[in-house]
Amino acid sequence: MLFITTSALLFLWACQTKNKNPQLQSQHEINNNWSFRQVGEDEWLPAKVPGTVHTDLMENGKIENPFYRLNEHDVQWIDKADWEYKTTFETDESVLLYDRVQLDFKGLDTYADVFVNGTQILQTDNMFREWKADVKELVKKGANELRIVFHSPIKEGIKKYDSQGFEIPVSDNDLAKIGQVEDGKKVSIYTRKAGYHFGWDWGPRLVTSGIWRPVYLKAWDKACIENLQIVQHEVSNEKATFTAVFEIEAEKRSKATLSVLNNGTILASEKVQLEKGLNKYPVDFKIQNPQLWWTNGLGEAHLYNITGELKTGQRTFSEETRIGIRTLELVREKDEQGTSFYFKLNGHPVFMKGANIIPGDVFLPRVTAEKYRTTIETAKESNMNMLRVWGGGIYEDDTFYDLCDENGILVWQDFMFACAMFPGDTAFLENVKQEAIDNIKRLRNHPSIALWCGNNEILAAWYSWGWKEQEEAKNKENAGKIWQAYTDIFHKILPEMVEKYDPGRSYWGSSPSSGLGVPADLVNGDEHYWGVWWGKQPFETYATHLARFMSEYGFQSFPELSTVQEYAEPEDFDIFSDVMKSHQRSSIGNGTIEYYMLKEYKQPKNFESFLYVNHILQAEGIKFGLEGHRRSMPFCMGSLYWQLNDCWPVASWSSTDFFQKWKALQYYVKKGFEPVLVSPYVDDLKFKVGIINDRLEKVNGQLNLKLMDFEGQVVWEKASLVEIPANSSGDYFNENRYEFLYRKNTRNLLFYAELVENGKIISRNIIFFRPFKELDVPHPNVEYTFEKTDAGFDIHLKTDKLAKNVYLQIGNEKGFFSDNYFDLLPGGRATVHLKTGISEEKLEDVFSFRTLDDAF
Incomplete structure (x- = not known):
């Protein structure tokens, strides 16, 4: 009992x-x-x-x-x-x-x-x-x-x-x-x-x-604070002004004093007359010399602990919340191409780098605080500043938003509607209204909440997937009822609730779209691009199919072998076995992975090699999108790939699997979202090197470029001093690619670019000029040594020739590599940090590595 x-x-x-x-x-x-x-x-x-x-x-x-x-x-x-x-x-x-x-x-x-x-x-x-x-x-x-x-x-x-x-x-x-x-x-x-x-x-x-x-089970006397809302007004270097809105449930009419405190210091106090029932009471206050809340990569995500106190007679009741002081707006302005779609934080346009997330388990109570913490640590470590909470899942637990607040991760928050039309009866609409009120009130004090979005892909389904025509062909009257329910929910109830309960934030009717009820195009709103995958378009189109904000795009991979072993037996280790097909829910899934793989690589020699190559395939494909979107700023101002996580062990679009192990894609994302990125790329007849600077100050550095063969012989190089303006993207090398590569053996050639600032390499990148299956990649001699550290080991590696996609493993032991699936240049060295609790003797026993040439 x-x-x-x-x-x-x-x-x-x-x-x-x-x-x-x-x-x-x-x-x-x-x-x-x-x-x-x-x-x-x-x-x-x-x-x-x-x-x-x-x-x-x-x-x-x-x-x-x-x-x-x-x-x-x-x-x-x-x-x-x-x-x-x-x-x-x-x-x-x-x-x-x-x-x-x-x-x-x-x-x-x-x-x-x-x-x-x-x-x-x-x-x-x-x-x-x-x-x-x-x-x-x-x-x-x-x-x-x-x-x-x-x-x-x-x-x-x-x-x-x-x-x-x-x-x-x-x-x-x-x-x-x-x-x-x-x-x-x-x-x-x-x-x-x-x-x-x-x-x-x-x-x-x-x-x-x-x-x-x-x-x-709750119990109280006289009155209690049901909700404490902090409404921000003006922000300057000298002060920030607010209203604390106390929502108080009172048992009877009585006098009370309401106070607002920050870490025990009273900021404001006001006497009020409580009325029996549920009522709201505003108290204005200000914070002097405010420290601003910034997203990951731009500054500290500073938080203030605010306490609201209710005193009736000698009794004092209080409720605590946290706030971040920042200005944030979704900027929608007409320009030469259409209408902008970007977020301005504390007066600065910010390119949003991140991913979509789904619930961390089908069985939600198993999503622990530790699992949430790992998710947000992964996002922060991967240089993200935004996550989209997708509309087919849940409004996440408070812990998730607290962690986003603390780590400077903005949240694109969908309401929970996705890929379906919905009923429009009175009871259903009232239920939706109360759901919206509950969750807006619960989440509105979080500085991480950037946007409320009505739904996922329903507008696209109605206008672009053929639903409107199909329903009108069946029965125009019923089609009208279906669309009326849509407008009642997403054009009326939800925006009205946002305006009433969280008026400082923007509402976006549907993702993707170009405005309320306006289907998506490429110049006025956000876009979900699935031409790669569903349309079997080449990876390169990720970098050319551009919208103002890319809120979904993705490519699949299986998890690594240790995760596959959690749901399958060796006799299932074939992508077309019943078990593998059941753990693949895309209708074109495993065949599409194989289709793209064989365009870039030869057939892997076994199932484990297939998984490894699949990880690289996914990472290399999404790399086109990450970098292409960033190079196109300020036209495009957001890149949220699908998806960060999984809800069960499965082949999916995720960059970390159900057990939160990083796939190759997550390591590529970490590099692709670096604050300063050097990005060599092919643009039709041109070969270019772009540099993106997300910092709010300019970068002065040296750009070093090299063409070298796989044995390390340099056939061309160039160094130049560059000044990259703050918050910018531009090209810093531009040549005719055919002239640049004239009479050069591109089967045995790579292009290397690095940006050096104050003697330190702050970004590096490599590009090849052919699919891997057409490259003459030699077998490298990779040597390594271990050095014990407080948290695990430093692994020092060196190679004589190009070591392509070096993949480090420690069997089924627990550990995390700071880098993996990376290219090691001929004659190059690298140090990878391994966080683990295993002994050096055990590490010697379980450590292994492979390179891409081993897979075929």
Whole structure:
């Protein structure tokens, strides 16, 4: 049983009198002694809360790991069943003396009936919302039962599907066939639940239910602060002005004092008259000589700890939040090409470098704070300054946004709608409205939130995927209803909620688009480019298909062998085996990887070599996009590739796999997003070297260029002093490529560029003039030594000839290489830092490396 006593209460707010009497507002998490069962069955099993039905069934040995081999297909019955959870908690009389006692459910997935001591207190239908219920009249001294019945999201969805009267278009990402849903009905759109649970072209179909976020019992007297919003006004070097908006739930009319503090120092204080019920009270304050919040690479992400205090009589209640002082605007101005689309931070246009993210697991309670931390550390280490939270997943946990705040990572925040039209009935629209309010209020104080976006690719589906024509051909009246629901949600409800609850931020109706309800083009908004992959266009088009902001583009790879071994057996090690095809959700997936691979490389000699070459293929392909987008600034001002992470072990577009291991792409991204980048490239008849400088000050340096063969003989070189203006992109070498390469053996030739500042190489890059399969790459003699460090080892490498895509490994041991999959020039040396806890003796035993010539 869960005992809640005066001595055991945990406190959310610092709620104490001047004389330090016992605190008067409490919060306790109800997370112990839960059990669950399938409705209709007798057996109760232990459950973990927060958790999910699937993970609880796994813990009790009732199902096998759905990620392993083809097990996913054997657990599709779970989402057709109803499930029941219960626990008993005890309260003593002191809890019942509070004016208010409340149960707060941070996340219930999804259709749930909630009972306390046999009385129903809630009926929920949205996993994205927070649900609260007053229970003072229901809880009693001693034992209290909390029971939650989860109804099948599939059965509930089918009811709504059948009552709709016509079919609403949904993309093939709703894997109803795999889910064995009645008549293949795509019911995901009727339930306010993470879309990717129903399947996606990188994820499994595992439609789970459960108490996915914490449950709290709260109690307080007289009044409490329900929400504290910090609204920023003017910012100058001398001061920044704000309004703290206190949202207060008061039990009765009374006088109070509201104060705003920074690290204990009072910034402002105001006397107010509290009114019974929920009301808002503004308090203006200012911060002198403010330190600004900057994105990663431009400065410190400085944060202020702000406390809002509510004093009624001798009782003081408080709530804390953090803010970053910065100005941020989405700039949409007409110019010669169309309409700009860029973010201006603290008065400076900033090129956005980053990726799209999806939820870190299908089973969301397994996404720990440590996993979030690794995600954001990866983004920061990779020189990113923006992540897009994609609309088919979830509004992420507070921990994610806190880490983005701390590390200077802006967040493009989608609302949770993707690749489908949605119902437009009154109840659904009201549910969406409340979902928006909950999440805008929860996230609006975070300086990392850059933009609210209505949806992912729905406008594109309607106008560019043929949905509009198809629906009008079937029934024009129904097509009108479908489009009306779209405009009600994305042109009315969501922008109105943003304007009302977070007016300082921009709203963007759909990604990609060129404006509210305006389909995407290349000159007025953001773009998702999938000509590479779906259209089998060459990688080079990444650098020429340019829009004002590239918010999606990508190419797939399998994870490394150690991850593949987590879901497959050696007999599955063929990309066209049933297991490999099941862990590939793109309809053209494995064949497309092979198609592109054989354009650039010979057939790898075995499955492990295929994985290695696939990593390099993905990285080299996306490199065209990363660099091409940056070279085209200021026309293009953002490059967010698809995708940073995975929700299960799978072949996908990710740059880190489910276990957060870096693929080759992540190492390429780290270099491609360096603040200063030297970028040699072919532009039709020209061969050029571009330099991009994201710093807010100019760079003076020396540009060194070389043509050399694979044995190290230099056949051409040039050095020049260059001055690169702040926040700029330009070409610093421009030659006719045919004249430049005239009578040169490009099968045995590379071009090397480096930029040196104050004696230090700040950027280097290599380009080859043929596909790898046409190069005469020799077998290099690579030597290495280990040097122990506090955190692991320095690995010193040298080679006699070109060592292409050096890949360092330590078997299945845990560790992280500071660089990998890199080219080592003939006669060159490199030092790679290995962070690991293994001994030198163990390292000697497990360390290995390979180069690309070994793969064939």
